[in-house]
Amino acid sequence: MFAICFAAITSIPSSKLCRSLFNQGRNALLRQYRLDFEQALAKANFMSHPNVTTVQALTLFLTCARMSEEKTYVWSMVGLLIRLAMKLGLHRDPADLGLIPFLCEMRRRLWWQIYALDIRTAEESDMNPFICEHSFNTKFPANVNDADLDADMTHHVSGAQGRTEMLFSLVRFHVSFAARMIVFAPDLTADSTQASLSWAERNNMLDELVAKIQDKYLQFCDPQIPICFLTERATRMILTKVKLTMNHPARNNSRACLEIMRDLALRSIEILEGAHMLRTHDKLSGWVWLFEKYVDWDAVAFLLHLTIAAPSAVPLERASAAIGVFFSDWGGRVADMQRWQRLVNLRVKAMAKQSMLASLSTATAAGTGTAAADVLAQVASSTPFEQIGTTGCCLSEAMQSDPAPALDFAYPLNFTSADTTNIGVADMAAGADWNLDNFSFTQGGPSWDMDFDDKVFRFEGPQ
Numbered sequence: 001m002f003a004i005c006f007a008a009i010t011s012i013p014s015s016k017l018c019r020s021l022f023n024q025g026r027n028a029l030l031r032q033y034r035l036d037f038e039q040a041l042a043k044a045n046f047m048s049h050p051n052v053t054t055v056q057a058l059t060l061f062l063t064c065a066r067m068s069e070e071k072t073y074v075w076s077m078v079g080l081l082i083r084l085a086m087k088l089g090l091h092r093d094p095a096d097l098g099l100i101p102f103l104c105e106m107r108r109r110l111w112w113q114i115y116a117l118d119i120r121t122a123e124e125s126d127m128n129p130f131i132c133e134h135s136f137n138t139k140f141p142a143n144v145n146d147a148d149l150d151a152d153m154t155h156h157v158s159g160a161q162g163r164t165e166m167l168f169s170l171v172r173f174h175v176s177f178a179a180r181m182i183v184f185a186p187d188l189t190a191d192s193t194q195a196s197l198s199w200a201e202r203n204n205m206l207d208e209l210v211a212k213i214q215d216k217y218l219q220f221c222d223p224q225i226p227i228c229f230l231t232e233r234a235t236r237m238i239l240t241k242v243k244l245t246m247n248h249p250a251r252n253n254s255r256a257c258l259e260i261m262r263d264l265a266l267r268s269i270e271i272l273e274g275a276h277m278l279r280t281h282d283k284l285s286g287w288v289w290l291f292e293k294y295v296d297w298d299a300v301a302f303l304l305h306l307t308i309a310a311p312s313a314v315p316l317e318r319a320s321a322a323i324g325v326f327f328s329d330w331g332g333r334v335a336d337m338q339r340w341q342r343l344v345n346l347r348v349k350a351m352a353k354q355s356m357l358a359s360l361s362t363a364t365a366a367g368t369g370t371a372a373a374d375v376l377a378q379v380a381s382s383t384p385f386e387q388i389g390t391t392g393c394c395l396s397e398a399m400q401s402d403p404a405p406a407l408d409f410a411y412p413l414n415f416t417s418a419d420t421t422n423i424g425v426a427d428m429a430a431g432a433d434w435n436l437d438n439f440s441f442t443q444g445g446p447s448w449d450m451d452f453d454d455k456v457f458r459f460e461g462p463q
Helices: 002-010 015-022 026-043 052-065 071-087 101-124 167-182 187-191 199-216 226-247 258-280 282-290 297-309 316-330 337-366 369-382
Strands: none
Touching (some): 002 026, 002 052, 226 282, 226 297, 258 282, 297 316
């Protein structure tokens, strides 16, 4: 009960609205329900005698506590949660344990919520996930509505073809599983006794995931329904971020041509525009809490670095608008001031680079060769990448094939204002854990916003 109350207060988008409903501030209520929840857990002796009910409560609490509690506390508690879940055998498929059909579905749902929570908190804490693939065999939950489940049912449900109340959660589970396999650090493959995947294999896995999600779930979505719209947009953003990470030159140690960089720049802009839209669109206000703590560090850092290194690879007007909205949204609101200052410095360098290029263009148009040469010398002295050769595009062996096509779903996915004005007001139950937010995916490679080496942009050909 206290975990549910804590989750309900978390989902209220503002302290003002909370005070109008309960005559108390949001933070005060969160503190009170956290204290009540922790006392109830202690009375239940949950560590020595865990049960499914206490693990469900702890999972719900930690999923929401990410928005208000210190991340180290949440990360540590998730580790405890996973140990308790394994003590209860949630990591083993319940059908193999001979449990009744209803309990099988409840245990599968709970395990996969814990799995997705592990992925998300690992990313937020700059750590690797606790759970390895070889450590569990629990199947995905069935694609059914709650009304299709009953404590007395005698047959296992097979799952429906189409949209159910499990839409958001199932898509989230599939994406979390794929992200763990594709993105996180190579040492995890050794821990899970699996061979490390090549760049081509990871791209194929991502393509297969997109096709599967489209075929099983998204083709049945109505974009006029807010939860469907949210599911599709958030999924697109996560998969776009995975694609960006896989092709980032710092991760692949490859020489990248401008065509590849232009594609990555557009993907970064999509992420920034989409995240802003999900946080601000009035029809999605019920899910704003999902995004209020997420900062798009990686996408904006990549755009700023690319603007400095190769401005011709960036649609500067659109990128500047997206970056400007990012700084407007988060100015004065972030806790990590060291990382924020790093972005501020990058933005200053990017704006200076654009200003010099504009001066060069003006001087060239005016026919003042000496002035143009002076500006060009300034640009060259500030260029943080090596120019190698004059023509062609040499990529590493892993990237010699054509870049993968853009992700495609059943309906348009551009993040423009015109595309987001037709969301209907149809309602769906929002009682589930709608935690399909965005991943930063810094595991296994350099941090793009803190420890980025500008020289990873090693272009061949004219810049």
